[in-house]
Amino acid sequence: MEFIEFKKLLFKKAKEAGFKECEIYHTSGESLSITAYAGEIEQYNLNKSFGLSFRGKINNKMGYSYTEILDNETIDMLIKNAKEAASSIENDDIQFIYEGDKKYSEVRTYSEKLENIDTSKLIKLVLDIEKEAKNYSDKVVNIRGCSIGYQTSEYGICNTKGLELNNKTNILTAYVAPVVEDNNEKFDGFGYKIAEDLNDINPKEIAKQGVQKALEKIGSKSIPSGKYKTILFNKAMSSLIGTFSDIFDADRAQKGLSLLKDKEGDFVASEVVTIVDDPLLNDGLGSTPFDDEGVATYKKEIISKGKLVTLLHNLKTANKANLKTTGNGFKSSYSSVVNIAPTNFYIEKGEKTLDELMKEVGEGLMVTNLAGLHSGANSITGDFSLAAKGFYIQDGKKAFPVEQVTVAGNYFELMKSIETVGSDLEFPMSNIGSPSVFIKELSVAGK
Known part of the structure; x- marks a missing residue:
């Protein structure tokens, strides 16, 4: 079922069930994590997610429920669970469904430069980071962790008071955790970068940061x-x-x-x-x-x-x-x-x-x-x-x-x-x- 159709039907049935005000919070996203070890890709994890929560006021109590599936049966389940949750509330705290504000500020949370990233470039970058860390000093004896990851998410709120809000975010991160040895003692370090452009990931700089943090502990x-x-x-x-x-x-x-x-x-x-x-x-x-x-x-x-x-x-x-x-x-x-x-x-x-x-x-x-x-x-x-x-x-x-x-x-x-x-x-x-x-x-x- 499409989201718009799901929302209309959920709000309609919820009101018929006695809810005075209702709201949907929804989020979807994708995350990619690539880990290198000993010159090879050790892990490649790609995950997609979707979740939706429903909350509504009934008898001046706020009930919550949630799902990861959009269909007719889910609508009935959400209403039933939210009603049961509301009936079990014993405190008298006043809860609110908000009608929204007249103005929302603009803030940069999403970089178009990170769209459609070529995963082969990410693989090369994480392997280069590990390689640079190993080559930075002959005291480097191990890499405790070396990873690059990309995350993107979209989230929004809509309710029966006419509120409709959406925003999206994305982020690229890379890190290395080298281990150095001196006189049979081992010390670890950590180098990282948070970026809004693939070109901002510099393997040599990340490796240098991580290894130097380890060396200075000797x-x-x-x-x-x-x-x-x-x-x-x-x-x-x-x-x-x-x-x-x-x-x-x-x-x-x-x-x-x-x-x-x-x-x-x-x-x-x-x-x-x-x-x-x-x-x-x-x-x-x-x-x-x-x-x-x-x-x-x-x-x-x-x-x-x-x-x-x-x-x-x-x-x-x-x-x-x-x-x-x-x-x-x-x-x-x-x-x-x-x-x-x-x-x-x-x-x-x-x-x-x-x-x-x-x-x-x-x-x-x-x-x-x-x-x-x-x-x-x-x-x-x-x-x-x-x-x-x-x-x-x-x-x-x-x-x-x-x-x-x-x-x-x-x-x-x-x-x-x-x-x-x-x-x-x-x-x-x-x-x-x-x-x-x-x-x-x-x-x-x-x-």
Whole structure:
């Protein structure tokens, strides 16, 4: 059955079944992943997907259901399951089917240069990346992973209030994870590229990035336990921000699961910190002109010079707080309910380069990698204890690589102790980004 016919019939039958308002969210896509190993193509995966979710209001409750098939039987199933789901809801939260906004911003989420990619070129590129990594240094003994991938998706929302929205995205990524060996010790690195044009994938540059990241770890050692001036490198800070991003979720705050509840207007970070949620960032991995409720998205400051401006809201939480939604109502997949999520979420960059930050530190620690984020961080209390790697800083320069240390602290206190924000803003294969930041003191457990 064609989508337009399916939609008309579904809405018609749903209204006959007692639904006052109805909505369809649909998504389709294609992903190609090619993996190289030992000079050959190890995996070639091509996947196509389609999913559709239906939600409707009946007796002032919102019921959800979903499918991957469009036919007459599916229509009856969707209505039946949504009605049953609505009848099982016990809370009195007000849910909304949105009529739409007058204007939606334009944002670049799709590159026509990635259309009709010749897969033979992708195969050659991934093999070249692996080859370049192996040839970059005689210390390279293995390639832990080498892959190139292309993804494209189209998604849209339509409802009985006349809303009709569609958008499409695509992305090309490539990475290599080389392993080097020195004095019977092995160290790994990672090089990657996110591109909107096939010509932007440079095998030599990706290989160089990955191998150098591995080589610079040679000679790593622990350092004595203590409190250190610390730079959290952009990659490490991005991962920490991502781990604690749900503290800005208004639904969690309203349920008492975030310490930022009722903190709007309070200083929750250093005055040098501004955190932005920008869904209109061209080619951002979280960019979109509308959220999954059909609300027009916009760039906003979440923390402005240390002061909490707003939490992230969807229509339901905004109504509870008597506020306007921030346009952050998103589904984790077509089959899930609407929750809250950030778009392109990052600390606004400062003016100092990484070298200038190291000079400011003088002597201390630079953390480049954090591990154990899911088990070693508590987003409710803010406490964290994480395995870390990086470099010791002496005389304002990298002195030697550091490993086998654990950094511990509290995220809320850490955000208040940021002295300087760097200029090297990065989004490491994620919609969460950060520049490097200088923390005046961090507890380190080492030897």
